[in-house]
Amino acid sequence: MKSNTTKVMSKIPLMCLILFSIVWWYFFNHDLWLNDYGAAKSDWLLLIDIAITLPIICFLCIKPRKLALLKSLSYFALFVFIGSLIIPKQYQVLWPYLTELRFILLVGFVFIELSVIGCVIFAIKQAIIEKDDPDMAIEKPIKKIVGDGVLASLLKFETRVWSFVFCSRFIKPSAYRGGQHFSYHLKDDNQSNALGFILMICFEIPLMHLVIHFVWSAFAANVITVVTCLSLVFFVAEYLAMSRRPISMDNKYLYIRYGVFNCLSIPISDITMVKLSSGYIRRGQNIKRYNFSGNPNICISYQLSNCDIETVYLGIDNPNSLVNALAINHRHHS
Numbered sequence: 666m667k668s669n670t671t672k673v674m675s676k677i678p679l680m681c682l683i684l685f686s687i688v689w690w691y692f693f694n695h696d697l698w699l700n701d702y703g704a705a706k707s708d709w710l711l712l713i714d715i716a717i718t719l720p721i722i723c724f725l726c727i728k729p730r731k732l733a734l735l736k737s738l739s740y741f742a743l744f745v746f747i748g749s750l751i752i753p754k755q756y757q758v759l760w761p762y763l764t765e766l767r768f769i770l771l772v773g774f775v776f777i778e779l780s781v782i783g784c785v786i787f788a789i790k791q792a793i794i795e796k797d798d799p800d801m802a803i804e805k806p807i808k809k810i811v812g813d814g815v816l817a818s819l820l821k822f823e824t825r826v827w828s829f830v831f832c833s834r835f836i837k838p839s840a841y842r843g844g845q846h847f848s849y850h851l852k853d854d855n856q857s858n859a860l861g862f863i864l865m866i867c868f869e870i871p872l873m874h875l876v877i878h879f880v881w882s883a884f885a886a887n888v889i890t891v892v893t894c895l896s897l898v899f900f901v902a903e904y905l906a907m908s909r910r911p912i913s914m915d916n917k918y919l920y921i922r923y924g925v926f927n928c929l930s931i932p933i934s935d936i937t938m939v940k941l942s943s944g945y946i947r948r949g950q951n952i953k954r955y956n957f958s959g960n961p962n963i964c965i966s967y968q969l970s971n972c973d974i975e976t977v978y979l980g981i982d983n984p985n986s987l988v989n990a991l992a993i994n995h996r997h998h999s
Contacts, residue, residue, distance in 0.1 A: 674726040675814075681722050682740055685714050690751040706756045708748070712763075715744045732810065798842050799910070800928055803828060818927055825925045829902040829909070836909045843913025843920055845990055849981040850907035853959035859904040866897050899925070907957075912981060914990060919965075921977065923955040929977070931967050937974065938966040939991045946978045956980030963987060 689711050696703040720737040727733040745763045752760060807820045829836070838846050850856040870893055878886035903924045913920040919936070921929040942964040946954055951973060954961060961978035969975050981987060 677726045678719065678723045678736060678740060681719060682744065685719070685744070686747050686751065689714070689748070693752050693756060706753075708752050708757055708760050711744075711748055711752065712759065715741055715748070719744065728812075729810070732812075797840070799828070799836050799840060800825075800922070801842070822925065822927055825906075826899055826902040829905045829925060830898060833905040833909060838909055838911045841911060841913050841920070841922070843911075843915045843918075845914045846911040847913070847981050847983065847987050848908065848911055849923065849955075849957070849979070851982045852962075852980050853957070855957040856904060856907045858958055859900065859907065863897065863900050863904060866893065866900065870894065870897070912979065912987070914987075919991065921955060921979065923979075924957075929953070931965070931977070933991065935967045935969075936965060936991065937968055938964070939988050940964050941984055941988060942978060949976075952976050952978065954978045965991075 691697075692700060692710075693706055700706050719740055723733045723737045723740065724730065727736055745760075748760055749757070749764055803821055803824050807817055807824060838848070870890060873893070874886050874890045877889055906925045910922045910924070912922055914933070917933060919931045919933055921931065940963075942961055945960055946952065948954070953975065954977075956978065957980065959980065961980040962984040963979040963981060965977045965979065966974055967977070979987075
């Protein structure tokens with residue numbers, strides 16, 4: 666109940682930002698008694714909501730304080746941009762100066778964010794060197810900063826990508842939670858195929874950049890090249906994670922890790938069926954697939970808290986070993 670209340674409270678500043686934008690658009694574009702029927706449309710009035718009201722709402726609704734401060738700064742920059750759109754040019758006196766301040770603030774915000782990311786990466790690297798679970802090393806500082814939610818899941822994924830790019834040599838499969846580990850990088854030459862795909866992208870980037878530069882525009886070429894390089898970072902991280910981030914099992918849970926994606930933990934006591942699988946598996950509402958190429962070779966069904974059944978299909982190197990291990994462990998729980 667408390668977590669639901671926290672989630673609702675955290676959305677209040679954004680809802681207020683949208684409401685303020687609508688109200689102030691109406692204020693500046695219509696003659697009302699509030700603006701003396703068009704005679705008092707000073708842009709500094711909007712500054713009160715940007716610099717005072719919205720930050721107060723952020724600090725009242727968002728925890729921890731550091732996240733509230735970052736939200737306040739980001740909403741300030743966003744509100745300045747919105748103000749430049751909703752305030753007619755003839756009423757913009759302070760706004761041209763605020764627009765310049767917005768870019769300074771944006772540079773400072775990016776610098777702060779990069780510093781935080783650097784500190785988090787350093788903390789993760791130290792935890793990995795000390796042989797802590799790499800996933801837990803990523804999760805702890807992110808949960809401390811932003812809590813647990815959709816944003817945290819996204820940040821964990823992004824941080825895991827950069828962790829494998831910069832710290833993969835320190836990550837060992839045995840460091841992950843679980844007494845038994847199962848690999849998947851050799852199935853259907855998953856890792857070799859990924860390496861070939863990475864080399865193909867590296868070869869394509871300069872050629873594509875030159876073609877787009879001369880056929881379309883230099884700006885479009887730069888944008889597409891940057892986006893392609895970022896996708897290349899993901900593929901490199903995925904390639905490195907394949908052989909280092911295993912599917913694991915202990916006495917209570919099956920930890921499904923596949924590449925750099927977030928971990929799925931299944932209580933072994935909730936597993937209702939484990940069997941070998943073959944053939945193509947279609948997408949479905951209660952079906953999850955963890956498989957890079959070819960067809961998955963293991964089918965696992967487990968019961969959800971709402972009594973529905975979820976089915977997971979896995980593609981691993983040695984499916985019989987996981988099926989047997991789960992069968993033995995499940996008998997202990999029965």
